[in-house]
Amino acid sequence: MPTLRLEKLTKSYGDVRAVREASLAFEPGKIHAVVGENGAGKSTLLQMDAGIVVPDAGEVYVDDARLAPHTAAEAIARGVGMVQQHFALIGVFTALENVMLGAEPMTSFGRLDDARARSKIGEVAREIGAELPLDALVETLGVGDRQRLEIARALYRDARVLVLDEPTAVLTPAEAQALYATLRRLAEAGRAIVVVTHKLDEVRDHADVVTVVRRGEIVVTRPLKRGDDDEVRALSAAIMGREAPEPIARRATEAGDVALRVDGVRLGRALRSVSLCVRAGEIVGIAGVDGNGQRELVRVLAGIEEADAGSVEGGPVSVVHEDRRDEGLVLDATVADNLVLGELDRFARFGVLDGDAFDREVAARLASAGIVPPDPTLPARSLSGGNQQKVVMARAIARTRLAARVLVVAHPTRGVDLGASRALHEQLLDAASRGIAVLVVSADLHELRALCDRILVMARGAIVADMPPTATDRDLGAAMLGAPAA
Amino acid sequence: MKSAGLLSTVTGLAAAWIAFTLLVWLYGESPRELASQLFDGTWGSAYGAGQVIFKATPLLFTGIAVDLALRAGLFNIGAEGQLAVASLAAATLGAHLGAGVPAIVAVPLVVLVAAVAGATWAGVPAVLRARFGAHEVISTIMMNRIADSCVALAFANGFAIKGTVRTPDIVSAARLPKLERAVHAFHGSAASVAIYIALGVALLVGAWFRRARLGRELVLVGKNPRACAAERIPVPRRLAQALLLSGAIAGLACLATVLGYKGYYESGLGAGAGFGGLAVALLGRGHPVGLLLAALLFGTLQQGGLAINGRVPMEVMDVLQGVVIAAVALADARVRASLARMVGKARPA
Numbered sequence: 001m002p003t004l005r006l007e008k009l010t011k012s013y014g015d016v017r018a019v020r021e022a023s024l025a026f027e028p029g030k031i032h033a034v035v036g037e038n039g040a041g042k043s044t045l046l047q048m049d050a051g052i053v054v055p056d057a058g059e060v061y062v063d064d065a066r067l068a069p070h071t072a073a074e075a076i077a078r079g080v081g082m083v084q085q086h087f088a089l090i091g092v093f094t095a096l097e098n099v100m101l102g103a104e105p106m107t108s109f110g111r112l113d114d115a116r117a118r119s120k121i122g123e124v125a126r127e128i129g130a131e132l133p134l135d136a137l138v139e140t141l142g143v144g145d146r147q148r149l150e151i152a153r154a155l156y157r158d159a160r161v162l163v164l165d166e167p168t169a170v171l172t173p174a175e176a177q178a179l180y181a182t183l184r185r186l187a188e189a190g191r192a193i194v195v196v197t198h199k200l201d202e203v204r205d206h207a208d209v210v211t212v213v214r215r216g217e218i219v220v221t222r223p224l225k226r227g228d229d230d231e232v233r234a235l236s237a238a239i240m241g242r243e244a245p246e247p248i249a250r251r252a253t254e255a256g257d258v259a260l261r262v263d264g265v266r267l268g269r270a271l272r273s274v275s276l277c278v279r280a281g282e283i284v285g286i287a288g289v290d291g292n293g294q295r296e297l298v299r300v301l302a303g304i305e306e307a308d309a310g311s312v313e314g315g316p317v318s319v320v321h322e323d324r325r326d327e328g329l330v331l332d333a334t335v336a337d338n339l340v341l342g343e344l345d346r347f348a349r350f351g352v353l354d355g356d357a358f359d360r361e362v363a364a365r366l367a368s369a370g371i372v373p374p375d376p377t378l379p380a381r382s383l384s385g386g387n388q389q390k391v392v393m394a395r396a397i398a399r400t401r402l403a404a405r406v407l408v409v410a411h412p413t414r415g416v417d418l419g420a421s422r423a424l425h426e427q428l429l430d431a432a433s434r435g436i437a438v439l440v441v442s443a444d445l446h447e448l449r450a451l452c453d454r455i456l457v458m459a460r461g462a463i464v465a466d467m468p469p470t471a472t473d474r475d476l477g478a479a480m481l482g483a484p485a486a
Numbered sequence: 487m488k489s490a491g492l493l494s495t496v497t498g499l500a501a502a503w504i505a506f507t508l509l510v511w512l513y514g515e516s517p518r519e520l521a522s523q524l525f526d527g528t529w530g531s532a533y534g535a536g537q538v539i540f541k542a543t544p545l546l547f548t549g550i551a552v553d554l555a556l557r558a559g560l561f562n563i564g565a566e567g568q569l570a571v572a573s574l575a576a577a578t579l580g581a582h583l584g585a586g587v588p589a590i591v592a593v594p595l596v597v598l599v600a601a602v603a604g605a606t607w608a609g610v611p612a613v614l615r616a617r618f619g620a621h622e623v624i625s626t627i628m629m630n631r632i633a634d635s636c637v638a639l640a641f642a643n644g645f646a647i648k649g650t651v652r653t654p655d656i657v658s659a660a661r662l663p664k665l666e667r668a669v670h671a672f673h674g675s676a677a678s679v680a681i682y683i684a685l686g687v688a689l690l691v692g693a694w695f696r697r698a699r700l701g702r703e704l705v706l707v708g709k710n711p712r713a714c715a716a717e718r719i720p721v722p723r724r725l726a727q728a729l730l731l732s733g734a735i736a737g738l739a740c741l742a743t744v745l746g747y748k749g750y751y752e753s754g755l756g757a758g759a760g761f762g763g764l765a766v767a768l769l770g771r772g773h774p775v776g777l778l779l780a781a782l783l784f785g786t787l788q789q790g791g792l793a794i795n796g797r798v799p800m801e802v803m804d805v806l807q808g809v810v811i812a813a814v815a816l817a818d819a820r821v822r823a824s825l826a827r828m829v830g831k832a833r834p835a
Binding site for chain 2 (some may be wrong): 303321332348352353
């Protein structure tokens, strides 16, 4: 018997139909993957499951009883838990407080019953098969721990259906493996697990059932032959509605002079001593577990933070920041304003904007980036994640056609689908072929291998290894965990 | 967005009407009769309409000022103090201009000094914000208190005519003509051409937000300062500029009171216009027409209070102003978001 069932769900935003008559059932004991391109409607579909978004038509059933009222609170009370892509934890609270928040057990005198919460979370932790650092402040925890905490929070509320949106986007390969082991354990305990993902390798290796969503409609739901490579090809064809493109191949280019030289840069405790150089036309990758100083390095290179010691030579530098929603975009401003954010002085004469020049530049960037829908007047918030990333990239790439000689990109395709990833990668390769020095920070080793001439590994605020793109996962992984460089 | 704005405005007006009915009924009067009396005393006659315009003019200036800061994500609670200091500066200069200075020189000069004085008063919070990140709500409120004291101090030390709390008369060349000179029907009302200047400023600021680099960047900074900083927009400087401009425009409100009405500055002249500007900005929602309508609404309520004063206390209208502000603020997502930012240090990790 399905635990969660969707009946002909339909949802539109303005003229855009995000989901159309989607019917689907999630069964206990199964890991159910939902795949599709950016903007295909996956997120909307799942947010309707979790009661967060109210459908225009159609119904959600939990254990054959209709979800009514259609609210997140009701969904949680009925056992539907959601782990969002952007974690909803409070940094200055401890892990324990975050898990309890909103569902605090009370003593009969109306005081918080810490002991009872602790013992219940202990059970949850045993089920997940992981230690939870209950008394640590969340802001001191790594991404993997935060995610386990989100899962623990859902289980603490007795979730029988667990929906995860892009859970491995921020995890290293080892952490992702551990996550799926946890999910398998939860499924075997009788829970229904739903995973939205772009990573078809993961679907192949871990899912029991897959649903493909394309343009708001469900194309197919079927069981998977686990571990079968043909499945990946079949799925990507189903997702795109055509055969998957060939993977990109790095063209060998002649590297020029050193265009970016970083020498002994220190910053607080985040960067101990970072030295690296990137030549014109070269693409250099930085691999590493999140939180090992990559973010701070990018901020220093961007000139937002002043290094405590050391020097950065070269530039001007064009930067794509790690967090596109917070640092990359003004979400409530138009796509046009975002495409030229920080460049208004170029269009101003005596402080007054030249509207025609502005519109021309925006139209050019919009077209070359292939942003959908191609309407510069929409708020950036209304775009899908992949298209938001295209906006940020288009801005950075355009600057390499102006003054910038160095392009620094953090996580170019995080949470971005296959088709869009490919387009973004091609733009990076193109920039390099024009003689731009490119530095790519990513947690995705496939991506780094495909793009880079060299891969630097960062651990605990320093570059610990310099490897060729042919290095194995094992070698890179060992270096990422901080093993001394060979 | 547009319909949400309309909704909160309608909510505000509906709430005001209910409160009006209730209060008047509690005083044992007929709401219908009083409503008609209120209308007769405001829009029902040319004189009443002129008085509404007169009351609305400083509110429009301060409303534009508060709105400008609000778009950059700042709450300028200090329009009150900025206006007081600007009034004192403008009146003092206006009184000491030589008799031979023509109006074409005198008026722009006094207007400029008013703007500079308002900006100077806002400059302290602006620098505190840009340099040290001090919250402008706290510092502008404190500057209001300091302005009160400074004006009193100035009056006691030679700025006022001895034994009074008012400045000498400004020269006639620096005065703004009343509307009654152009439209005879306005005879007796205190409305002056300051309203035209206020309208011009409203339109200019509206265009400035769309077409000027600085205005456009201020809006972006107001929406996400972190992204702007990441793209090398000098956020602290932009915030300071927004407060300075806001203070300058708040200072201009003295055009309606000092230059267009009294011809001198006295203790308490224009008081309340600074806080009224907060209400106008909340109701006007960043549009010149919206700001004008909001200023006229509050001008109507103020003038209406005088019209019905014989039967119910005019403070009833103050209550209504409060009701409108509270209802609109609660229905306004912008305000809710700003409040959440101010209260909530607990950001999601």
